[in-house]
Amino acid sequence: MSKILTLLLAALLIISGNAWGFPSLDKATQNAKTKTTEFVKTIGLTPAQESAVYKILLAKEQKNVALKQIHKGNKKSFKIAIKPFNKQFNRRIKDLIGKDNMTLMNQYFKAKKSEKK
DSSP: OHHHHHHHHHHHHHHHHHHTOOOOHHHHHHHHHHHHHHHHHHHOOOHHHHHHHHHHHHHHHHHHHHHHHHTTTOHHHHHHHHHHHHHHHHHHHHHHHOHHHHHHHHHHHHHHHHHHO
């Protein structure tokens, strides 16, 4: 009886911990897939480029998740910490897809951001 009660209590703790919505690697994977799809639709990447861009974006999103865990609740310190990594990842993407395509993507993301406001 006590084993069952212990298992139920452990399951409850695990489920409630997941319900808090902590950033996870699943979210990073989903964000990377979404952004890669936007790259493909906007500039028409080749399958090889698509795979490479996805890998870069996945690494970028995983770094975002890790830094959000470290800088919980402090947006200013998070922005300062992520800035050099964003430049690094964006540079890798720019080298892969070219300057003109990166300019198109930046315009696309700016337009998308202004639509949300």
